[in-house]
Amino acid sequence: MSERDVQMAKRPEPAFDQPWHAQVFALTVHLNENGVFSWGDWVWRFSATLRRHGLAKDLNGGEDYFAAWLETLELYLAEVGTVAAEDAVDMRLKWETAYLATPHGQPVRLAESTARKG
Template sequence: MTPERPFAEPWQAELFALTLALSEAGQFTWGHWTEAFGATLKRHGATRELDGNADYYAAWLETLEGLLDGSGLAPKPLADEMRDRWEAAYLSTPHGKPVRIAD
């Protein structure tokens, strides 16, 4: 991660943008987000020092998933099912072909 490239991985930028868009759409307030994220970081850092990159975005994702589950917007069982379907789709897609989730 450098000043020219604030995110180490593209998914981190996408996660940040998704969180911001959901907040701006009224799914949760930014204050609620920062409180929940702070609690997740505190819990993750209770047993070891965090690295500020992979640890940070793992906590970010966990927090967002928790907020979406709690609000009913993306309940954990549904999110888990979609993740599993996406994984099966990309693992079975030949390189260079579009990934499609089966109905």
């Protein structure tokens, strides 16, 4: 085994599989730190989402885990009135459309007029 191979083996695995996993996590932490909701309340709601989906508690942070995380955040923000439920669904569809139209390996971007309101 080369020195490079040894160094690569020592590197920790990335904490997030996809950029959007990190983004939705960071957004949730930011909202908590700015008093939009308490962390205890977030954990309770996220746990309920996981139970509702029948997901195991030993998830490794994959796609199903972060899909549940995003669903919880969308529902929570709609419930506390931070975001209208229709707006959250609309934005999710716009992101999905942009994602599907983006060539592999390129960053996904919303059109300027789509990203801003009014």
